[in-house]
Amino acid sequence: MVAAAKDAPVTVETIVVPDPGPGEALVKVQACGVCHTDLHYREGGIGDDYPYLLGHEAAGVVEAVGDGVTDVAPGDFVVLNWRAVCGQCRACRRGRPWYCFATHNATQKMTLTDGTPLSPALGIGAFASKTLVAAGQCTVVDAEAPATVAGLLGCGVMAGLGAAINTGGVGRGDSVAVFGCGGVGDAAIAGATLAGATTVIAVDVDDRKLTWARDFGATHVINSRETEPIKAIRALTGGNGVDVAIDAVGLPEVFRSAFYARDLAGTVVLVGVPRPEMKLELPLLDVFGRGGALKSSWYGDCLPTRDFPTLIALFRQGRLPLDKFVSETIGLDDVEESFARMGRGEVLRSVVVLD
The missing domain is CATH 3.40.50.720 (NAD(P)-binding Rossmann-like Domain)
Structure with a gap:
């Protein structure tokens, strides 16, 4: 799902996703929430590095990893996060990685079929059947949690x-x-x-x-x-x-x-x-x-490796009603209308379910 220009309606496009390089992971996306941040990208409220590949509140399964990746493996069920901590900056060295000042994303670019590079929303770009991210953006959680619920931890729910x-x-x-x-x-x-x-x-x-x-x-x-x-x-x-x-x-x-x-x-x-x-x-x-x-x-001063598994566990225990945030599940073709419903205050979260 691509935003080609400021205020232009989003469109479904075929994209090219590279094989993961060093420190990267290829993720098959199962579900992705529609966040206000995606709408801000489409409206030009965050930058003008069009075209944008939207979507960032996502969960899915790791399909492949690049060299040097040890924390996640193919088959892992993960929630994607947009703050992969570096472990080396002054915040990380002082034991405050949730403030990391050098978070990172995948090095390689996903592209349109004509070679046009895409800017992934918050370094994720998950309104797609597959996405390429830095391996540190993948947080392994309990695979028994529905992807429609788990993915919401990737942004707004975790922030609050x-x-x-x-x-x-x-x-x-x-x-x-x-x-x-x-x-x-x-x-x-x-x-x-x-x-x-x-x-x-x-x-x-x-x-x-x-x-x-x-x-x-x-x-x-x-x-x-x-x-x-x-x-x-x-x-x-x-x-x-x-x-x-x-x-x-x-x-x-x-x-x-x-x-x-x-x-x-x-x-x-x-x-x-x-x-x-x-x-x-x-x-x-x-x-x-x-x-x-x-x-x-x-981002709620979160540390994904610490917070995501805990919150999923609390959901599974019936102590945290994450499922109540899901107002509707939709397909990629419905994202533009979901932006309108969001603007009218009709939904908490529309969630795109991908095959």
């Missing part, structure tokens, strides 16, 4: 879960507010619930999304078109505000609401992706006087 658990450090008895209840926000709600938060407040402008948020563990919901959210959140937390406020939208006004909706010494986590032109203005005295922490969350 990790924003709550890894970045926000939500713990037992905490209070949490999540602003924006799409896939990432609902994953943050699920993560906060899993971590033991006792008050989980969902904030959105769409009552349908607030209903979904309850399915993932929200104890209270606020429609911010109808109710001022900061006052409502304080009313639900004894006048104090929440321990952790998560902005899953990425708008300055939403971040301001999250900032003022938290308790003294509380934490604000930005996981929604802002546009380049956006600016944030806050009184510096309030930043100082309220204490706590303002954090951004990169």
